[in-house]
Amino acid sequence: MQSGSAIIAQRTDSGTADEATTNGGAMGNKTAKGETSDTAEIRALADAAGYDVVGEVTQNRVEDSKYQFGRGKAETLAERVETSDAGNVIFDNPLSPQQTYELGELCPDGTEIVDRYRLVLEIFSQQAGTRRAKLQVELARLQYELPRVRAEIRLEKEVANERRSRNGPGEKEDRRVTDIKDRIDRIKSKLDSLSDVGDRRREKRRDQGFDLVALAGYTNAGKSTLLRRLADDMAFDPNTHDDLHESAAAEDRLFKTLETTTRRAEIQDRRTLITDTVGFISDLPHWLVKSFETTFTETYEADLVLLVADVSDPLTELREKLYTSLDLLDGDAERIVTVLNKADRVSDSELAERVSGVSDLALNPVAVSTTENDGIDALRERIADELPEWETDRLTLPNTGETMSLLSWLYDHARVEAVWYPSESEEVVVEFAANSAIAERATVKADAISA
Ligand SMILES: Nc1nc2c(ncn2[C@@H]2O[C@H](COP(=O)(O)OP(=O)(O)OP(=O)(O)O)[C@@H](O)[C@H]2O)c(=O)[nH]1
Ligand SMILES: [Mg+2]
Numbered sequence: 001m002q003s004g005s006a007i008i009a010q011r012t013d014s015g016t017a018d019e020a021t022t023n024g025g026a027m028g029n030k031t032a033k034g035e036t037s038d039t040a041e042i043r044a045l046a047d048a049a050g051y052d053v054v055g056e057v058t059q060n061r062v063e064d065s066k067y068q069f070g071r072g073k074a075e076t077l078a079e080r081v082e083t084s085d086a087g088n089v090i091f092d093n094p095l096s097p098q099q100t101y102e103l104g105e106l107c108p109d110g111t112e113i114v115d116r117y118r119l120v121l122e123i124f125s126q127q128a129g130t131r132r133a134k135l136q137v138e139l140a141r142l143q144y145e146l147p148r149v150r151a152e153i154r155l156e157k158e159v160a161n162e163r164r165s166r167n168g169p170g171e172k173e174d175r176r177v178t179d180i181k182d183r184i185d186r187i188k189s190k191l192d193s194l195s196d197v198g199d200r201r202r203e204k205r206r207d208q209g210f211d212l213v214a215l216a217g218y219t220n221a222g223k224s225t226l227l228r229r230l231a232d233d234m235a236f237d238p239n240t241h242d243d244l245h246e247s248a249a250a251e252d253r254l255f256k257t258l259e260t261t262t263r264r265a266e267i268q269d270r271r272t273l274i275t276d277t278v279g280f281i282s283d284l285p286h287w288l289v290k291s292f293e294t295t296f297t298e299t300y301e302a303d304l305v306l307l308v309a310d311v312s313d314p315l316t317e318l319r320e321k322l323y324t325s326l327d328l329l330d331g332d333a334e335r336i337v338t339v340l341n342k343a344d345r346v347s348d349s350e351l352a353e354r355v356s357g358v359s360d361l362a363l364n365p366v367a368v369s370t371t372e373n374d375g376i377d378a379l380r381e382r383i384a385d386e387l388p389e390w391e392t393d394r395l396t397l398p399n400t401g402e403t404m405s406l407l408s409w410l411y412d413h414a415r416v417e418a419v420w421y422p423s424e425s426e427e428v429v430v431e432f433a434a435n436s437a438i439a440e441r442a443t444v445k446a447d448a449i450s451a
Contacts, residue, residue, distance in 0.1 A: 199319025
């Protein structure tokens, strides 16, 4: 038995986020009157894409191959669309190309049939701001289209064969497929070159003594808000750090963040760069997740991942979201600290219940309220604890100008613990702690001075 649901919706004029925003409470236990929790997430997604939802139709039964719903339900849906005068039907589940076609035939002329994947693509393309995000969305869209175009060609061929037509679709349609494939290849190679840039940038940042922290988690968990809370207000040189932005946009809306934003934060005495990433959601197809690979790479290659979750979600939902997030992180992330955010929305006993209820998924989670600035200091301590240990090193150098400039380089890139000038010698001794890249470079520099 599978449950299917569809919502009937109307595009708002602007199609933009702001006007369509309701609170993200559209999810889970916070459902408004008249909507079932079954449709909460698809409603929130529709809202994020700029639709006004005017009704819903749900059914519990085995999926029907023609309409996804059984015929009776599909007809009810079509009638409801007719009377509500809405132009869109949005299915929570993916639809096959045939189902999309059949539903289009059944509903009033001009009704747009949208499924979950297409809806997510719509949101993504509205949100994509940077070149990389645009390319990723375009890649996802082409990958969505490819099997559909293939199916369309198959259907056309069948129809042509039935009519015994001699001029059935041939080369021309095949070209539609090759066109899409060519575009996919081109976009992939562009993205590859952009991710090389990302690799080099990450390398360089480690060399500069930064620890890399990534924020990950379900959409609307509060990642961008937390980034702003943790970050220093320091402006960065846009020439060397072209993905560092003053702000990470936060809004109570699904998929607000579609590209990575990195900001600098001093955590205890560690200089970190914290990167905000695209939010997760369940039931996303593999190709869609893959198209955001460059975003995920930031997460995999970070020294530490903060997995943010909304602790005010009911326990089952919280568990599902954590599970989805961990699954997407795919065991690749080395160190994960789970942050249970929005603690201000639950009572102490509810919080305790959630913490013990997720103990198999999240060991020692940190509960915080980002908006109330509660628990943030404890989180900072925890981050500092979990970052890879710094090496402690001692260098003995001649007391020269070159040594002084190495010393000032160390002040910039490491934590200088002590400097002393042993009497009876013309030497300087410096003791410092640093990440391995910095410690290695310091040794190389010191060797050059002593040689
Ligand atoms: N009550 C409460 N609300 C919070 C807290 N932290 C964030 N929020 C709200 O949650 C909503 C979502 O926050 P974002 O920071 O945009 O969430 P996100 O995880 O970046 O979302 P995506 O970019 O879509 O993945 C916003 O309305 C925030 O104001 C918190 O500690 N308590
Ligand atoms: Mg965000």
